[in-house]
Structures are given as structure tokens and as C-alpha cells.
Amino acid sequence: MVIEHKWKKWVYFIIPMAGFIIFTLFPFYWMAVTSFRPDGELYRSWRAANATPFWTLSPTTEHFRDLLTNTAFLQWLMNTMFVALVATAISLVCGLFAGYALSRLKFRGSEFLGTAIFITYLVPQTLLFIPLADIIRNMQIGNTPWALILTYPTFLIPFCTWLLMGYFKTIPKELEECARIDGATRFGAMVRIVFPIAIPGILSAGIFAFTLSWNEFIYALVFLSSVEEKTVPVGVVSELIRGDIFFWGQLMAGALLGSVPMAIVYSFFVEYYVAGLTGSVKG
Amino acid sequence: MAEVVLKSVNKMYGNVQAVKDVDLHVRDKEFMVFVGPSGCGKTTTLRMIAGLEEITSGDIYIGERLVNELPPMDRDIAMVFQNYALYPHKSVYDNMAFGLRMRKFPKPEIEKRVKDAADILDIEMLLHRKPRQLSGGQRQRVALGRAIVRHPQLFLFDEPLSNLDAKLRVQMRVELKRLHERLETTAVYVTHDQVEAMTLGDRVVVMKDGLVQQVGEPLELYNQPKNKFVAGFIGSPAMNFVEISIAAESGGLWANNAAFQIKVPPAKLEALRPKVGKQVTLGIRPEALQIANGSTPVESSFQASVEVIEPLGSEILLNVRCGTNDMVARVDPSIRVKLHENIRLALDPARLQFFDSDCELAL
Structure with a gap:
């Protein structure tokens, strides 16, 4: 510039x-x-003479202590982690194979299938949770992590499929052909050549899927009812807003702790993640 | 070591026929080059030999084996791709070793073969590098190395030099030829560059629109092209084509045109006699045109004006205009002519070629 x-x-x-x-x-x-911020400052009027809305003069950890001792926050954290990891893993595996098939194999209706998968991603969750709730009830997995692990892929798989499909298209198909001449089967070439090259794409799909599951709210709110099964976004909101009282300190402490794992994940993979989104393979 | 036989091989993409009834016999240890304009089916044919494309109909044999249904891995071939197709996540060594590892070669054998190939190609110092750290020429060598470590029955090359700059391309061309002499392995090579085809090929297959136009040794294609397409495609600058009509006069045949009148050489009399009164195409190689001197007979020379002069050093290309025809003459560099000068050009009667104006076959 x-x-x-x-x-x-x-x-x-x-x-x-x-x-x-x-x-x-x-x-x-x-x-x-x-x-x-201590409670005393939190509920002080902005017009008060000693109001300091943008900083605090007497920082305290009481909200964190309160959050960790008086609520099931750690349990929620574990639940969220478990659900997000398993749902991401399932979606990544399905997305990998589906994305590969849609980008590489020529078969009747492959384009239609690709578009159809994308359209399922566009169906709003607010519409989908009603039929899904029925399915969850019939399968009798309501109020268990499996209710989320099996429903999150409904939006994660289309997402992973599309992201990976785009990435696979940037990988020259000669690499695979060369591997197949070198003695690999189609599946072998995919696993040994295409997947390793697609690692940036796979990682960014994984990070995105993980973030989406971590932050998911509606399904978690609808499918989980007992306090100890809840995920962080739902637990924090449902347990720390009692009636019309907002426990702002604990709410924000929960939000802060809940976003720490995501920040760690992102900072670890930021390079891959950028490469994955810009999609460039240099031979 | 193997010969490759194609028997009426066809390839259809939907309703488009990419390759039509190709019959071909590549001899053992031969370097066969497929050449033709883009979309002529040469790469498709190569990919069918490799097993990367299915054959719509016909048979392909490598050695004694019918390979129609064999997957690429079982055909005992190695292929070098236009974009090199090096595995970007593997080092040069691992790239070269990959094919051997997939075939479960013992480790010492792999090491020996990779070292040997690296030695031949002069890339030992690059073995630990990743492909992205290599220049275009080095990548090309690694791609070659990956092919030769396998000691395959057949090498396939898909325009391997077209991503290199002109100077490097000439150098690699020579190396490829040397390598082929050393390894004595049958090779099928695809290119759109007729110079590459002529210099590398023991024999050359000229293709157009999915059809084999002619198969022959380079000079055979140059001197006895079977049709107008081959004549025009092989050779640079291209052969000059002039539409003429054949007339019988005073015991001989004459090739007439609004701008000149040339006596048909005796060797062509038989072929051209049925064409009396009809249009045919006359083909003249640029080097068959020279500046006329006093002893040049009138019946094999004509007037032309110089339009463009291209002094190339070892020769001069004169773009001349004769009536409505543009022609190129390749003349001695010592000759001095001026732009727009009217000159008299002599043509070598023995080197004239005639083509049917309708079916374009050589007469």
C-alpha cells in the first residue's frame, strides 16, 4: 500500500x-x-457522583467464586466440551467423505445432491427444533448429551461438507492420479495424499463446527431440562436469570470462562485456519 | 520393457467423441510422441493407457496383458504430469519413495533406488526439501525421479515441459532424450509442441479431432505428410499453402494461379493427371523457396514482394506476398533484400507437395 x-x-x-x-x-x-465489578458498583446509577461505568476501582473475584461454588458451571463446561467434541468429530468424518465424494466423484445427481445438502443448512433451527423434539422424544434420549450430539450434525454436516468440498476442489486432481499410478487405491490416495494436504481445510471446518456447537442455544434449551445436563450458554442464562433478576456479575463471569476454551482453540490454529479459508495449495 | 498396443480405442464423453478408433503399436523401448492441437484427444489417449480414463470401446495391451479393466496401480507404469503433481506435504525423498513404499519394497532397496535416481538427475542435495522450496526445473526433475525409481514397464509423459521457460525446456528436452537412451524403457509422450515431438520422438503420432492423422518417424512426417493438416502442423515456420488449378499444356501439367504458373515436376505427373481442370492445394516448405538467380528456369519461379523481414541470425525469414497469397521463405542470412522490394523466388520442384482441395489428402 x-x-x-x-x-x-x-x-x-x-x-x-x-x-x-x-x-x-x-x-x-x-x-x-x-x-x-463488585455488586455495589454494578447496581449503582450512571448518574451517581461516583459512577465509573467503563472501569472498576475495586476489582473482585466474588462472582467467579460464586459461579464455581453455587452453580453447576464446571459440570456445564464439561457437558459443553463433550457435546461439542463428539458432534464435531462425527460431523468432520461425515463432511470429509461427503465433501470428497461431491468434489471428486462424478455420479448422477452429484450437483443436485450438493445443492440439496446446502439447502438443509439454510433451514432455520428455530423451525427444525419442533420436529427434532418429536424424534428425540421417540428415541428417548431427551435430557441426555446424545440429544445434542445427534442433532448438532444436522447443521454441522452440511457446513463441513461445503467447506471441505471447496477445499478439495483446490487440490489438483493430478496428485491423486499420480498416487493411484504409484500404487495407491482410490481410497488410499484419498487418505494418504488428499487428506494430509487438506489439513488446513479440515482444521478450519473443525474449529467452525466446534464453535457452532459450543455456542448453540436453541436445541440445548429445548432438549435438556435438568440443571446438571445443561451446556454453558443455556446453563448460564437459565440459572443466573431468576425471574426478572439478572445476576450480571456471575453471568459475565460465566460468559468469560465459557469463551476461554474457544480463544485457546483459535489461537492454536489461527495459521491453519486462515490458510483453510483462503484455500491455497502450493505444489 | 514392453510394447503398447491400442486396438480401435474409442472414448466418448456423453455425446462427444474425444478419441476415434485409434489403432497404434508402440514398439518395445520406443519413444512415441503424441502431438496435436489442444482438444485433439492426445491426452485422453494417454490417460486411457494410464487407466485414469475408462475406455468406451476397444482394447489396450501393455506388454502381453490386456489392461482394459486393470486399475492404474496394477499397470506397472509411471507418469509425469504437466503440473508435476508432487505431493506438497512430502519431502523430495518421500515423494520419490512413495511409489516404492506403496509396493512394499524393503527399505534398503528404496534407499538405493532413490539415491540412484537422484544421482542420475543431479538432485541429491534436494532430497530433504519440500516441493515448494524448489524451482520449476528442480520440480520437473523430482517428478522425473519419482517416475524412474519405479523401473516401470512404461513411462507416460503428459506435456511435462510446458510449464518451463524456453531455455530450460530445451535443456530438459535433451536430458529426457539422454535419459531414455540410458533407461531403454518404452515411453509415450504427449505434447502440443511439434518441435518437442520432432526432437524427442522415435516416432510421432499426429492427432486431430480424436483421429490419428499419421504415424511416422519425424522426417517422414516432415517430408511425406499424408494430408494437409500434418503438413501444416509439422514444421516451423509452417508450410505455405496456395490454391492452384491444374492445366494440361504443351505436353506437361501446369499449376496455375492468378499470380504464377509453375510446371508440375515429373514425379507428380501421374498423381495430378486426374485433377486436370480442378482445384488443388500446393504446399511449399519455407526452405523450398529461395531467391532466384539467373539460371533459375521461369517455370519454377515467380514474382513476389517482400512484406516483412525476420532476421533470425542463422537464417532470414521473408514474408512475401504473391498475388493474394502470403508465403514465408527461409533464405540464407547473407542475402540482402529491402522491404517492399519485388523479388523473384525460385522453388525446388522436387519438394513441392500437392493436396486434394476437398479431402485434403496428399496427392
């Missing part, structure tokens, strides 16, 4: 960028500040 005047750089780059960063990060900052 060549910018001839300094002020232009400020006007066109630094100021808009700063605005954008503040806009994006402010909710997280607000969440963090609120979770460390």
Missing part, C-alpha cells in the same frame, strides 16, 4: 481501523469489566 501523505494514512486507515477495533472488542471488554 503506497500512501503519499501522512494525514491520508490517518484518515483512510488508522482512524477507521481504530473505530472498527473498538466496535469489535468493546463487548468483550464490557464483559470482562462487569465480571470483576
